[in-house]
Amino acid sequence: METDSVRVESSLWIGNKRYRAFLSGWYFSWTEIDERNREKKTISVPVSEVIGVKEGRVEIQPQKKVEDTDLDFTLFYVKRNSKGKGIRVPWSLGRTQFCCPSRGVRDQWITQLRTALKTHSPSRPHRLLVFINPFGGKKRGKQIFHSLVAPLFELAGISSHVVVTERANQARDYILKKDLTGFDGVICVGGDGMFSELLHGVIGRTQQEAGVSEHDPTVMLQPCDLHIGIIPAGSTDCVCFTTMGINDPVTSTLHIIIGDSQPLDVCSVHYQSTLVRYFVSMVGYGFYGDVLAESERHRWMGPLRYDYSGCMVYLCNRSYPGQVQSALSKERLFPHFNSSSSLYSANVSQYSSELEGEWVTIEGRFKCISLTCMSSSCPRSPKGLSPSAHLADGTADLILVREANPLGFLTYLHRHTNTQDQFDLPFVEVYRVKAVRFSLPPGEGEEEEEEEEEEEEDVLEDPEKLCCSNIAGHSQQHLAERKERGNVAMSRVKRPGFVCGPCCTKPRSVSVWNCDGEILPHTEISCRVHGQLVRLFARGIEDSTKP
Numbered sequence: 001m002e003t004d005s006v007r008v009e010s011s012l013w014i015g016n017k018r019y020r021a022f023l024s025g026w027y028f029s030w031t032e033i034d035e036r037n038r039e040k041k042t043i044s045v046p047v048s049e050v051i052g053v054k055e056g057r058v059e060i061q062p063q064k065k066v067e068d069t070d071l072d073f074t075l076f077y078v079k080r081n082s083k084g085k086g087i088r089v090p091w092s093l094g095r096t097q098f099c100c101p102s103r104g105v106r107d108q109w110i111t112q113l114r115t116a117l118k119t120h121s122p123s124r125p126h127r128l129l130v131f132i133n134p135f136g137g138k139k140r141g142k143q144i145f146h147s148l149v150a151p152l153f154e155l156a157g158i159s160s161h162v163v164v165t166e167r168a169n170q171a172r173d174y175i176l177k178k179d180l181t182g183f184d185g186v187i188c189v190g191g192d193g194m195f196s197e198l199l200h201g202v203i204g205r206t207q208q209e210a211g212v213s214e215h216d217p218t219v220m221l222q223p224c225d226l227h228i229g230i231i232p233a234g235s236t237d238c239v240c241f242t243t244m245g246i247n248d249p250v251t252s253t254l255h256i257i258i259g260d261s262q263p264l265d266v267c268s269v270h271y272q273s274t275l276v277r278y279f280v281s282m283v284g285y286g287f288y289g290d291v292l293a294e295s296e297r298h299r300w301m302g303p304l305r306y307d308y309s310g311c312m313v314y315l316c317n318r319s320y321p322g323q324v325q326s327a328l329s330k331e332r333l334f335p336h337f338n339s340s341s342s343l344y345s346a347n348v349s350q351y352s353s354e355l356e357g358e359w360v361t362i363e364g365r366f367k368c369i370s371l372t373c374m375s376s377s378c379p380r381s382p383k384g385l386s387p388s389a390h391l392a393d394g395t396a397d398l399i400l401v402r403e404a405n406p407l408g409f410l411t412y413l414h415r416h417t418n419t420q421d422q423f424d425l426p427f428v429e430v431y432r433v434k435a436v437r438f439s440l441p442p443g444e445g446e447e448e449e450e451e452e453e454e455e456e457e458d459v460l461e462d463p464e465k466l467c468c469s470n471i472a473g474h475s476q477q478h479l480a481e482r483k484e485r486g487n488v489a490m491s492r493v494k495r496p497g498f499v500c501g502p503c504c505t506k507p508r509s510v511s512v513w514n515c516d517g518e519i520l521p522h523t524e525i526s527c528r529v530h531g532q533l534v535r536l537f538a539r540g541i542e543d544s545t546k547p
């Protein structure tokens with residue numbers, strides 16, 4: 001075996017073929033040598049993508065098996081597969097068993113490879129805190145973790161402390177309150193709701209420690225050091241899909257192991273001077289809010305509840321009045337910016353603000369209003385709500401879908417699922433923004449709404465007061481359940497007609513906000529983007545066309 005400070009080289013065998021192996025700089029490569037000493041094809045693995053080096057002939061799939069011989073070592077690394085269900089290739093565990101000419105050479109290879117790993121891949125996690133939601137998505141969280149994730153962590157020498165949650169918000173509260181010393185990251189096994197718990201825990205904890213008030217809408221939040229990893233096991237897995245290009249537990253695990261780091265913009269939502277929530281994917285009013293509210297009634301359907309509720313809400317053909325004010329980012333013109341917004345009875349006024357950029361006001365009736373910090377793609381919509389939105393550029397895309405005929409709106413929705421441009425429609429406008437405020441038209445404001453509380457309480461007590469005569473049977477129990485849970489916007493629930501699906505004919509003037517899959521308890525909100533506030537164990541969407 002030849003070694004100098006930059007290169008290690010020796011002959012090795014894989015099966016009965018002879019190879020020349022090199023460890024040079026950032027790569028470990030092996031080239032087949034034929035009987036006439038001619039070099040054939042070379043395989044190269046970046047040291048940063050090595051998962052582990054083990055003595056002997058080792059297998060971990062389908063289950064761990066070690067054949068301990070003096071001459072062999074096994075290399076595990078990231079392998080790119082040719083096919084997958086996402087918009088990039090999935091990763092799997094590659095494995096090659098090498099046979100060395102002597103035990104000494106074998107030991108040297110193991111030592112050199114492990115040293116190279118430490119030198120060239122310093123940001124790998126050693127200890128992780130893992131939260132599993134046993135009820136997310138198809139309820140396969142525990143199985144996914146124990147069969148696919150844990151063996152890879154063990155192989156990579158990562159120790160983990162696992163918490164199987166017993167209630168909603170347990171993961172968030174754990175991160176906010178418990179001692180996190182020694183953890184290099186927090187991982188969720190679940191869907192977007194579980195990710196959101198980790199997000200709130202990590203941001204809240206970081207602000208607590210830095211003495212920053214999250215309720216101050218103008219405050220500069222402290223960026224979070226603790227990385228978040230997502231093992232997808234939910235219904236939509238939108239955050240995972242958008243940041244990885246795929247929702248595959250093994251791909252996610254391998255990105256965590258090699259310590260990839262992807263900064264992410266986060267948006268805060270305030271109601272007056274109170275922090276309501278954070279989101280990374282989207283906050284949506286109108287269609288997306290209504291779909292979520294409707295789908296909560298059909299949780300038993302599992303992931304299919306969104307398709308069912310989407311159809312029901314589409315058939316309701318609602319639109320809502322509102323006023324959107326926005327601070328545009330410096331990059332003011334989005335490719336599909338529709339400068340003729342006045343055509344749609346928009347009232348645009350401009351004034352300066354304490355935040356960057358200028359504020360504009362847009363009024364009208366909207367089918368939906370969405371603000372998305374990232375493209376927000378998922379398997380159903382591979383390009384997402386806003387295909388060109390960036391993960392970490394400090395801006396969000398504000399998409400205004402004005403009142404349109406049902407066929408037009410269906411075209412808009414359908415274009416999310418194919419490659420056609422959903423913004424190239426006359427009733428759709430897109431702005432790249434840093435902050436947004438939403439208010440209801442005069443008379444519909446939230447304060448007026450609070451004054452109506454008493455009247456709405458009456459509605460809860462007496463379902464006959466709801467707008468549909470047939471609602472009492474199917475919604476009374478639901479209303480009572482929601483009232484009991486009390487964790488969502490009760491004022492929304494009290495609104496007549498909302499819960500009754502397409503059977504409701506009375507138009508309603510107020511919708512709800514869907515904030516990363518949670519219903520917000522307020523309507524008149526303000527949102528602000530915080531560029532690169534958190535970091536994920538991810539790499540963005542890998543370009544599979546590059547070698």
Ligand SMILES: Nc1ncnc2c1ncn2[C@@H]1O[C@H](COP(=O)(O)OP(=O)(O)OP(=O)(O)O)[C@@H](O)[C@H]1O
Binds near residue numbers: 132134168189238
């Ligand atoms: N043990 C638990 N019991 C009840 N609810 C839980 C528990 N653990 C977590 N939760 C809550 O369940 C909600 C949904 O979970 P999760 O996001 O994992 O799955 P999902 O709703 O199927 O997926 P998606 O969010 O992708 O649609 C989360 O908001 C989380 O707070």
Ligand SMILES: CCCCCCCCCCCCC/C=C/[C@@H](O)[C@H](CO)NC(=O)CCCCC
Binds near residue numbers: 380515
């Ligand atoms: C005619 C065909 C019509 C097909 C319409 C498909 C439209 C797909 C648009 C995809 C938008 C993804 C938005 C992402 C939302 C997530 O942050 C959120 C959290 O998981 N999910 C939901 O709120 C779940 C509710 C999502 C509502 C759609």
Ligand SMILES: [Ca+2]
Binds near residue numbers: 393395
């Ligand atoms: Ca962004």
